[in-house]
Amino acid sequence: MIAEKILSTGEIKEIQEVYKHFPVKSAACIEGLKIIQKNHRWVSDEAVKELAEILDMSPDAIDSVATYYSLIFRRPVGKHVVLLCNSVSCWIMGCEKIASSLKEKLAVGYGETTADNQFTLLTIPCLGTCDHAPAMIIGEDLHRDLTTDKLDGILNSYK
Amino acid sequence: MEKPLTQHIKNDNTWLSLKEYEKVGGYEGLRKALKLSPKEVTEIVKDSGLKGRGGAGFSTGTKWSFVPMGDDVPAPKYFIANADEMEPGSFKDRLLLEGNPHQLIEGMIIGAYAIQARYSYVFLRWAYHHAAKAISSAIQEAYEAGYLGQNIIGSEFHLNMSLHTSVGRYICGEETALLNALEGKRANPRTKPPFPVVSGLFGKPTVVNNVETLSNIPHILNKGAEWFKGLSKTDEGGTKLYGASGRVKKPGLWELPLGTSLRELLEVHAGGMQDGYKFKGVLPGGGSTDFLTEEHLDVAMDYASVGKVGSRMGTGTIIVLDDKTCPVAMVRNLEQFFAQESCGWCTPCREGLPWTAKILDAIEKGKGKMKDLDLLAFQTNYMAPGNTFCPLAPGAMEPLQSALKYFRADFEKHIHEHNCPWEQ
Numbered sequence: 001m002i003a004e005k006i007l008s009t010g011e012i013k014e015i016q017e018v019y020k021h022f023p024v025k026s027a028a029c030i031e032g033l034k035i036i037q038k039n040h041r042w043v044s045d046e047a048v049k050e051l052a053e054i055l056d057m058s059p060d061a062i063d064s065v066a067t068y069y070s071l072i073f074r075r076p077v078g079k080h081v082v083l084l085c086n087s088v089s090c091w092i093m094g095c096e097k098i099a100s101s102l103k104e105k106l107a108v109g110y111g112e113t114t115a116d117n118q119f120t121l122l123t124i125p126c127l128g129t130c131d132h133a134p135a136m137i138i139g140e141d142l143h144r145d146l147t148t149d150k151l152d153g154i155l156n157s158y159k
Numbered sequence: 160m161e162k163p164l165t166q167h168i169k170n171d172n173t174w175l176s177l178k179e180y181e182k183v184g185g186y187e188g189l190r191k192a193l194k195l196s197p198k199e200v201t202e203i204v205k206d207s208g209l210k211g212r213g214g215a216g217f218s219t220g221t222k223w224s225f226v227p228m229g230d231d232v233p234a235p236k237y238f239i240a241n242a243d244e245m246e247p248g249s250f251k252d253r254l255l256l257e258g259n260p261h262q263l264i265e266g267m268i269i270g271a272y273a274i275q276a277r278y279s280y281v282f283l284r285w286a287y288h289h290a291a292k293a294i295s296s297a298i299q300e301a302y303e304a305g306y307l308g309q310n311i312i313g314s315e316f317h318l319n320m321s322l323h324t325s326v327g328r329y330i331c332g333e334e335t336a337l338l339n340a341l342e343g344k345r346a347n348p349r350t351k352p353p354f355p356v357v358s359g360l361f362g363k364p365t366v367v368n369n370v371e372t373l374s375n376i377p378h379i380l381n382k383g384a385e386w387f388k389g390l391s392k393t394d395e396g397g398t399k400l401y402g403a404s405g406r407v408k409k410p411g412l413w414e415l416p417l418g419t420s421l422r423e424l425l426e427v428h429a430g431g432m433q434d435g436y437k438f439k440g441v442l443p444g445g446g447s448t449d450f451l452t453e454e455h456l457d458v459a460m461d462y463a464s465v466g467k468v469g470s471r472m473g474t475g476t477i478i479v480l481d482d483k484t485c486p487v488a489m490v491r492n493l494e495q496f497f498a499q500e501s502c503g504w505c506t507p508c509r510e511g512l513p514w515t516a517k518i519l520d521a522i523e524k525g526k527g528k529m530k531d532l533d534l535l536a537f538q539t540n541y542m543a544p545g546n547t548f549c550p551l552a553p554g555a556m557e558p559l560q561s562a563l564k565y566f567r568a569d570f571e572k573h574i575h576e577h578n579c580p581w582e583q
Binding site: 021022023024026027028029030031033034064065068069070071072083086087088089091092093124125126127128129130131132133137140142 | 244245246247248249250252253284285286287288289321324325326327328329340341342343344345346361402403404405406410411412442446476478479480481484489492493496499500502
C-alpha cells in the first residue's frame with residue numbers, strides 16, 4: 001500500500017518556483033516550510049520528509065531549520081493561533097492580566113489548543129506596536145490597546 | 160522643522176502609491192544618482208554623516224565604501240534592507256514600511272547602484288503583514304515603471320528586488336544571522352571577519368542597511384549632504400524617528416532633529432507621565448540599552464551624546480519605567496526575552512542568559528540572596544563584548560548592569576524583605 005502524499009502537486013510546484021531564484025535548492029527551505037504551513041497549519045514529520053526530497057536535503061537538516069524558527073509549528077495548532085506579545089512595553093502596560101484572562105476564557109495554557117481546535121495560545125516577542133500596548137496578533141489581524149473587556153468580542157469574531 | 164521621512168505619510172492607513180510618491184519628488188534622488196558614478200554616490204552619503212539607524216550607528220557611506228568595486232570582483236553582489244524590526248520597544252520602521260514603501264525602495268536602488276549590486280531583498284519580519292502588502296505592491300509598481308529590472312530608467316544599471324518574509328527569531332536582525340536566514344538556514348550569526356561587505360549572501364559582497372537608514376538616502380541624493388547635516392541639532396546628520404512607550408500620556412512616534420533631548424521627548428512629545436505615575440528611568444533605544452535616570456534627561460539623543468552618559472541611542476524608541484512598575488521584574492522580563500531568543504551557538508549566551516533570568520526570577524519572588532547580586536555582576540562581565548560570538552548577550556547585559564547601578568536599593572529590598580515591594 002502506498003501512503004498518501006502530504007504535499008499536493010501545486011505545493012511542490014510552488015516550492016520549485018522558489019528555488020529557481022537561488023543558487024542552491026536548500027535556500028528554499030524556509031519558504032518551503034512556510035508554503036506547507038500555509039496549507040496545513042503545521043509541518044508534520046511526513047511533510048518534512050517530502051520537503052527534504054524536493055530540496056535534496058536530509059529530513060534532519062530540514063528539521064534543524066524548522067525547529068529553529070518560532071513561527072514554524074512542528075505540532076498541530078488550532079484554526080487560529082493567538083500570539084500575545086509579552087515583551088517589555090506590553091509587560092509594563094499589563095500584558096500579564098491579558099494573558100490570565102485569555103487562559104481563563106480559552107481554558108488553555110501557553111502552547112495548548114482549545115478542545116474545539118479553534119485556538120492555540122502562544123506568546124510572541126515585541127510586535128512593534130509599543131505605543132498601543134498591550135497587543136496581540138491573530139492570523140494577520142493586529143489587536144492593540146487591549147483590555148480584558150475587549151477579549152470576548154475579539155475571540156467571538158473568529159468563531 | 161523639516162520632516163523628510165514622514166511628511167508625506169498619510170493618516171488613513173494607506174501607503175503612498177507610486178503616482179503619489181512621484182508627485183512629491185519621488186525617484187528624483189535616483190535620477191540624480193544614476194547620473195553620478197557609484198563612487199560619487201557613496202561619497203555624498205559619507206559626507207552627509209548618515210549613521211545606521213538600526214542601532215549600531217555605523218557610518219552608512221563608510222560601510223558602502225568597503226565593498227570591492229571594479230570588473231574583477233566577486234559577483235553578483237547583493238543589497239539588503241533589514242526590516243526585521245524586533246528590538247523590544249521599537250516600532251519606528253513599521254511606520255516607514257507601511258506608510259511610504261517607495262521611499263525605502265528608492266533608497267535601496269540608490270544603495271545597490273553605489274555598490275553595483277545585481278539583486279536586492281527586503282528582509283521583513285513575519286508580524287508586519289500590512290507592511291508586506293505595501294512593499295509587495297510597491298516593488299511591482301517599481302518594476303512596471305522601469306525603476307527595477309533591466310536598464311533602470313534608461314541607464315546601464317540592472318537590479319532585481321524581492322520581499323522575504325521571516326518566520327520569527329530576534330537574532331535575524333543581526334546582519335550575518337539575517338544572511339543565513341535568507342539562505343534558508345538556521346539564523347546563527349557568522350564569524351566576523353570576513354564582514355558581509357566582502358563575503359555576505361552566498362559568499363558574495365553584500366550590504367545590509369536598516370529601513371530608516373535607507374529611507375533617508377533619496378533625500379540625501381536629492382538635496383545634498385550639507386542640507387542633511389543641517390537637519391540635525393548636532394554634528395551627526397539628519398532627523399531621527401523617536402518613539403516612546405510605557406506609562407506616558409501620549410505614547411507615539413515623532414520625526415525630530417537628531418540630537419533632540421531626552422527631556423523634550425518625554426515631557427513635550429510624549430506629554431509627560433500619566434497621572435498618578437512618576438518617572439523612574441528609561442531605556443533610551445530599545446531593550447538592549449542601558450537605563451538612564453532623571454539626572455540624564457537633558458542628554459541630546461544622538462549616538463555620541465547618549466554614549467557619553469553610559470548608554471546607547473539604539474533605535475531611539477524610549478521605554479519608560481514608572482515608579483509603580485518593579486525594576487527587578489522589568490529586567491527579569493528583558494532577560495527572559497533574551498534567554499529565549501539566544502540562538503544557542505556560543506556557551507556564554509546559551510548558558511549565561513537563562514542563568515541570569517533564573518537569578519532575577521528568584522530575587523523577584525523574594526527568594527534571592529545578597530550574593531546573587533555578585534553573581535549578576537559576574538554575568539555582566541561573563542557576557543561582556545568580546546566574550547560572546549555576537550552582540551546579543553552583551554546587549555542583554557546593558558539593562559541589567561545599569562539596573563544594578565541605579566536601582567540597587569530596589570534589588571536589595573527584594574532580598575531583605577523576601578518579597579517584591581511592588582506586589583504588596
